[in-house]
Amino acid sequence: MPQIEDVGSFLPQVFWLVITFTALFLIMWKIAVPGIANVLEARQKRISDNLDKATQAKQEADETLSAYEASMAEARSEAQALNAQAAKQCADETEAREAEVADELGRDFAKNEAEIQVAIDAAMSNVRDIAIEVAGDALQRLGGQAADEKILAGTIDRVLKAQG
Numbered sequence: 548m549p550q551i552e553d554v555g556s557f558l559p560q561v562f563w564l565v566i567t568f569t570a571l572f573l574i575m576w577k578i579a580v581p582g583i584a585n586v587l588e589a590r591q592k593r594i595s596d597n598l599d600k601a602t603q604a605k606q607e608a609d610e611t612l613s614a615y616e617a618s619m620a621e622a623r624s625e626a627q628a629l630n631a632q633a634a635k636q637c638a639d640e641t642e643a644r645e646a647e648v649a650d651e652l653g654r655d656f657a658k659n660e661a662e663i664q665v666a667i668d669a670a671m672s673n674v675r676d677i678a679i680e681v682a683g684d685a686l687q688r689l690g691g692q693a694a695d696e697k698i699l700a701g702t703i704d705r706v707l708k709a710q711g
Contacts, residue, residue, distance in 0.1 A: 671707070678703045 679699050686694040 675700075675703055675707060678707075 679696065682699050682703065683694050683696065686692075686699075
């Protein structure tokens with residue numbers, strides 16, 4: 548290096564080195580370092596503010612979630628109560644309808660039974676009359692003479708009573 552060979556120029560080079568170093572030191576100390584420190588401080592403040600906002604948002608989200616869960620639990624219990632009430636109402640209506648149908652069928656059954664008994668009585672009455680008539684005709688054909696209708700009626704009545 549040429550500057551090291553010439554010892555006479557060494558002192559002015561050291562002088563300018565000290566002046567340049569001092570100037571750069573003062574510029575860094577008064578201008579650059581405070582600016583960098585301000586940027587770092589602002590950055591740290593933004594990070595801290597963002598963390599605080601995130602913590603606050605998390606708390607709000609937790610509160611919203613707990614309110615949502617509470618309203619869902621309330622809605623579930625209300626729905627279950629309504630479901631139970633509807634099931635009970637359906638069961639009551641079904642029971643009432645079954646009782647109504649059973650009463651109606653009972654009345655129909657009794658009415659039909661009475662009609663059947665009337666038909667049986669009418670048929671038995673016709674059977675009695677027909678039996679008296681057939682027995683009279685049979686006696687007349689077999690015996691050649693007409694039978695007394697009162698005697699035939701009494702005999703037919705005894706036979707019918709015996710048969711039930």
